[in-house]
Amino acid sequence: MRSAIILAAGKGTRMKSDSPKVLHPIIDRPMLGYIVDGLKEAGASRIVVVAGYRADEVRKAFPDLEFAIQEPQLGSGHAAMQATALAGETGLTLVINGDGPCIQPDTLKKLYEAAEGKSLTLLSSVQEDGAHYGRIVRDANGGVTAIVEAKDCTPAQREIREVNAGMYCFDTQDLFEGLKKLTPDNAQNEYYITDLVKIFAQEGKSVDAIVIDDPDETAGINDPVELAAAWSWLQQKICERHMKNGVQICDPARTVIGKDVVIGRDVLIEPDVTILGSSIIGDGARILAGTRLENAVIGKRACIDACRGYNVTVPDDAQAGPFAVLKNE
Known part of the structure; x- marks a missing residue:
């Protein structure tokens, strides 16, 4: 054992x-x-x-x-x-x-x-x-x-x-x-x-x-400086994993993706995007700058433009935003 x-x-x-x-x-x-x-x-x-x-x-x-x-x-x-x-x-x-x-x-x-x-x-x-x-x-x-x-x-x-x-x-x-x-x-x-x-x-x-x-x-963490370094290291590691699987992340240093997020192929992610929780991003989706998604399911080829999305499902080929708040009421 x-x-x-x-x-x-x-x-x-x-x-x-x-x-x-x-x-x-x-x-x-x-x-x-x-x-x-x-x-x-x-x-x-x-x-x-x-x-x-x-x-x-x-x-x-x-x-x-x-x-x-x-x-x-x-x-x-x-x-x-x-x-x-x-x-x-x-x-x-x-x-x-x-x-x-x-x-x-x-x-x-x-x-x-x-x-x-x-x-x-x-x-x-x-x-x-x-x-x-x-x-x-x-x-x-x-x-x-x-x-x-x-x-x-x-x-x-x-x-x-x-x-x-x-x-x-x-x-x-x-x-x-x-x-x-x-x-x-x-x-x-x-x-x-x-x-x-x-x-x-x-x-x-x-x-x-x-x-x-x-x-x-x-690396161990003893102070907030080392905490920030670990955050950056893990952020880069997660982004690299997705990029090796066919995701285009324009600027990994300005992209935050949670460990459990699932992203399909041919997805475009612009800078200043955060995707967290159990989010799933379908093949060919475009996640544009300024978007934050938590526990969101984004359909294939959908375009999310500077939106906030929480516990929401966006259908295939849909357009959301710009500057919309998407919630599953």
């Missing part, structure tokens, strides 16, 4: 917001929603969210998920300890932070697949500057022996450019046995989930790391 633990207990102080960090929106859903969707697409059948700050709000936003509470918050390992609902399971458990919405489902699938038959497989990336990330320490044969947090690095370890991407896939039973052995013997006096690498390696258990193809997928 494929399970997952999402670490989402922190407030996100640098967001300078009263809202939980993982509930800040990107395009048409909270950032946490992208991670949940990705895990489900990768085959996760049970997902436990470890919440803390304003946990009731996070639970209300995702009522179909399982929750555990981390209070007080004593590090990533301590957070994983709270997901006791999975302790009796077998199979694989992927542990991931809740503030990295750019991670793609295919990457999570690769991580699950690479973890088969191993105690732990983690995701790493190669960065020009290791900065505040934990360094991946390998032995002479290339095997992973430890992750050393930036605060605890020696000068030589700070020169390592392969860094921890913050995603780990464990044999579930090995995970919960290993969590019992963690200690807060570090600069922060916290329980690091990364210490399981060293523990497993010393016990002779198999530990591996796979390097992600696109390090941008692993």
Whole structure:
């Protein structure tokens, strides 16, 4: 069985917001929603969210998920300890932070697949500057022996450019046995989930790391500047997917399309268009500048000219606008 633990207990102080960090929106859903969707697409059948700050709000936003509470918050390992609902399971458990919405489902699938038959497989990336990330320490044969947090690095370890991407896939039973052995013997006096690498390696258990193809997928969000960067990255990714399927998007930087929107072929989308929700755009439709559509079904070859459309169906070959408000009363 494929399970997952999402670490989402922190407030996100640098967001300078009263809202939980993982509930800040990107395009048409909270950032946490992208991670949940990705895990489900990768085959996760049970997902436990470890919440803390304003946990009731996070639970209300995702009522179909399982929750555990981390209070007080004593590090990533301590957070994983709270997901006791999975302790009796077998199979694989992927542990991931809740503030990295750019991670793609295919990457999570690769991580699950690479973890088969191993105690732990983690995701790493190669960065020009290791900065505040934990360094991946390998032995002479290339095997992973430890992750050393930036605060605890020696000068030589700070020169390592392969860094921890913050995603780990464990044999579930090995995970919960290993969590019992963690200690807060570090600069922060916290329980690091990364210490399981060293523990497993010393016990002779198999530990591996796979390097992600696109390090941008692993970007975490700590403040509104990084939130805006993630929004732009995901917006571009969604637009590129549609353009590769035959949609003409005149200016992707000025076009916002929700993740669940379906668009046919030979559709023209002009700048300053927003299409959200479960909208469906038929083949050959033209969506002209200034249009906003939410949960709208636009027929084939229809032309929508600077309209607002909410929960509405527009027939094939119809013309709407300019400057009309379309609603399904």
